[in-house]
Amino acid sequence: QVQLVESGGGLVQAGGSLRLSCAASGMPFDNKAMGWFRQAPGKEREFVAAIAWNDYRVHADSVKGRFTISRDNAKNTVYLQMNVLKPEDTAVYYCAARTFGDIATVRSQYYFWGQGTQVTVSS
Numbered sequence: 001q002v003q004l005v006e007s008g009g010g011l012v013q014a015g016g017s018l019r020l021s022c023a024a025s026g027m028p029f030d031n032k033a034m035g036w037f038r039q040a041p042g043k044e045r046e047f048v049a050a051i052a053w054n055d056y057r058v059h060a061d062s063v064k065g066r067f068t069i070s071r072d073n074a075k076n077t078v079y080l081q082m083n084v085l086k087p088e089d090t091a092v093y094y095c096a097a098r099t100f101g102d103i104a105t106v107r108s109q110y111y112f113w114g115q116g117t118q119v120t121v122s123s
Helices: none
Strands: 003-007 010-013 018-025 034-039 046-051 057-059 067-072 077-082 091-097 117-122
Touching: 003 091, 018 034, 018 091, 018 117, 034 067, 034 077, 046 067, 046 077, 057 067
Parallel strands: 010 117
Antiparallel strands: 003 018, 018 077, 034 046, 034 091, 046 057, 067 077, 091 117
16 A cells, blocks of 8 residues: 655756656655655666655765655655766665664665655756
8 A cells, every 4th residue: 555656857957957756655655755766777776865754864975965855744755856966876765764763774674665755867
């Protein structure tokens, strides 16, 4: 019954911005930590950002200062604001949910996953 549905991906030019959304349903939301991961062709799925139940945030070094994770508990939604996009940001972006509220940066510590949304950044 638990579903995570990403939206907002697309094709943008380098230097542009996108805002990804992840709508959660079928589970309590406000006491769960949420995360964003991405996977480029031929690469392992890597951590992008995470947000704890109390809005504590962690961002990967590769996106720090450009990407911002946030959450709106009233809408059961987590967001990823992506600015100053680079071609190396091109990947499928996945939303994930923990069964705990504290922060995590390892994909094995997330239980629920969305289907992914494609982000393509052209040069």
